[in-house]
Amino acid sequence: MEDPVTITREANIAIVEVNNPPVNAASHAVRLGLQLNVKEAEANPEVEAILICCAGRTFIAGADIKEFGKPPQDPSLPDLVNQIEASTKPVIVAIHGTALGGGLEVAMGGHYRVALTSAKMGLPEVNLGILPGAGGTQRLPRLIPVAKAAEMITSAGMISAKEGHELGLIDRLDEGDDPRAAGLAYAKDLLAEGAGPSRTSDNAAKDADAVDFDALRAKVKKSARGIMAPVKALDAVEGATTMPFAEGLKNERALFTELLESDQRAALIHAFFAERSVAKVKEIEGVAPRPTDKIGVVGGGTMGAGIATSALLAGIDVTLAERDDDAANKARATVEKNLAGAVKRGKLAQAKHDAILANAFRTTTDYADFGERDLVIEAVFESMEVKREVFGQLDAVCKPGAVLATNTSYLDINEIAAATKRPGDVLGLHFFSPAHVMKLLEVVVADQTDPTVTATGFALGKKMKKIAVRAGVCDGFIGNRILSHYQKANFATVLAGASPFDVDRALTNFGLAMGPFAVSDLAGLDIGWANRKRLAETRDPRETYAAFADKLCEQGHFGRKTGKGFYIYEEGEKPQPNPEVEEIIAAERAEKGITPRQISDEEIVDRYMAAMVNEAARVVGDGIAQRPSDVDVVLLNGYGFPRWRGGPMHYADTVGLAKILNDIGVLQKEDDFLWQPAPLLKQLVEEDRNFASLNG
Ligand code: TC6
Secondary structure (H helix, E strand, O other), X not given: OOOOEEEEEEOOEEEEEEOOOOOOOXXXXXXXXXXXXXXXXXXXXXXXXXXXXXXXXXXXXXXXXXXXXXXXXXXXXXXXXXXXXXXXXXXEEEEOOEEEOHHHHHHHHOOEEEEEOOOEEEOOHHHHOOOOOOOHHHHHHHHOEHHHHXXXXXXOOEEXXXXXXXXXXXXXXXXXXXXXXXXXXXXXXXXXXXXXXXXXXXXXXXXHHHOOHHXXXXXXXXXXXXXXXXXXXXXXXXXXXXXXHHHHHHHXXXXXXXXXXXXXXHHHHHHHHXXXXXXOOHHHOOOOOOOOOEEEEEOOOHHHHHHHHHHHHOOOEEEEEOOOHHHHHHHHHHHHXXXXXXXXXXXXXXXXXXXXXXXXXXXXXXXXXXXXXXXXXXXXXXXXXXXXXXXXXXXXXXXXXXXXXXXXXXXXXXXXXXXXXXXXXXXXXXXXXXXXXXXXXXXXXXXXXXXXXHHHHHHHHHHOOOEEEEEEOOOOOOHXXXXXXXXXXXXXXXXXXXXXXXXXXXXXXXXXXXXXXXXXXXXXXXXHHHHHHHHHHHOXXXXXXXXXXXXXXXXXXXXXXXXXXXXXXXXXXXXXXXXXXXXXXXXXXXXXXXXXXXXXXXXXXXXXXXXXXXXXXXXHHOOOEOOHHHHHHHHHHHOOOOHHHOOHHHHHHHXXXXXXXXXHHHHHOOOOOOOOOOHHHHHHHXXXXXXXXXXX
């Protein structure tokens, strides 16, 4: 392998360049190369200044994440950064692309920083369950105001080079596109001025008095939602305001090591790589996608308008069809509201917003307007009959080669495709509501879907900045199929003795953003009810059917939108448990001859996880998901599973598959039909393997 760090010289300036594609991560070889080359430059009497820069698309984007959890190799990143800072010759760092984590820490070890105006920078370590452990928590608050440093570090946010310049992190901006040239020009100017080394560690923390750490800690703890890293990172930043530099570094190291050894770090790094491996889909390797510049959307309800908004934000031209002018106007108003929201949140410039509405978006009531569209996404009422009708019409008007996608959440896409004469052009693109906010996209591949069509689904997902996951056809695909199963298990837990409120409490304590019964209320209880009615005919007679949610619906209680469901909703009040729910459940238990028993929070969680993992194992075993980590990505990004637990499959590996299988075995005595162990789970336990062994 080529040396990832090289040294060259231009007159009296040594140029130390990192070249470690794809993102110049500070791997062991890079750290070693930087150490040796900076040393060499220091020792060379002809060198008066040292420039550190990177080849390729970015400055160092961080420590090499693959090395975390493995035995450390010298030089460590903190030692390297200290060595760079200690240089007796001025060290200039030229930044382009994204200087992140350990990359920005290397830059802060340098004495002068020049950044291309297009560059961005940040310390995103807390996203991975760690903190900036190479001096970042000590140097950043010595370069920019402590409050801003604390915000950047605890939120993992990135700033632009321009903001970095205003704050004092960047000394010079360069309008060009060549970091090496920018660095050399700066180095020459500094030498001409007679500038010497300028070490950040000599500075005091900036505007430290302006920060109330106790108040900030309470705020960070609340928004961290169970993740330890942001709170520990804040502790380290506080150290920069109360301790001398060397002591602050030691404190940072201790806090970093604690996090590095935690299960949370392992889970969050698993999630990072899982989200990247979903893009690896064998059947589309080397397959060129079809165009997606102009799309059509059928249906302008919440979902269709959300999809249209998401496409418009991605620079795609959108035509949206509704059945009449009234509905089309309503859809337009929803899209306009969504786009105005994006402007308000700073995601979209006003001028761009105006241009989108003037040029890139139109509504229609005539499918003939889809004639020239590259791809059309159907988002109409969830009924096979209606969808087949829509696809028949699309088949008649769309140009050859156009991709026809359905946003169905459950229905059989093979049957929908069969309504056209071009089933190879049909696939599922299952967005999650609100579609312009949620990142998850299931790309559902039907029996006859052409690989170029699948590749187009992934290309569109990338354009829309979604996390696209390949799924096969079955009822509910990956996410909703698993959801249906664990909902049944939650219902069974309630019949066995827990209240819905016990279940919600236990699972929010476990880390879910909301309890499953509160989520059902939010989504509308009528949705689950309609789905259960749809499946009634094919329901296995051995299933113990829990009817208490149907009873609520029969009384017109659909959750939040009707003011009553599992909870009671009153304007300005915290939702309260609905006492009628307990009565309905007690009656159903009596009818079924069930004597309720006390169920601990721990058991509630174990039952929930056993159900989720068991069905997920079936989903992988049946080939609906490509690999266990794809399931994790779906549950993390579409169903509120706590990221710091890594997803259900990672969680199962952490507690051990034998424990999950054992829990299922115990539950089988309660309900032999619901708790059949998945063949893949049994096989892995027999072979003493975990889900990670299947990720490849
Ligand atoms: C740290 O620095 C701690 C310091 C303290 C130490 C004491 N390492 O995201 P993409 C791979 S913690 C190894 O698709 P993009 C990635 O897996 C780190 N590999 O590209 C993928 O590989 P694949 C702090 C990495 O253009 C490929 O690069 N830094 C790393 O959409 C392309 O990635 C971060 O947290 C890495 N650090 O976005 C930054 N980074 O092709 C994490 C990426 O085999 N990285 N890879 O699948 C990012 O946020 C983004 O990758 C990006 C580029 C913005 C740099």
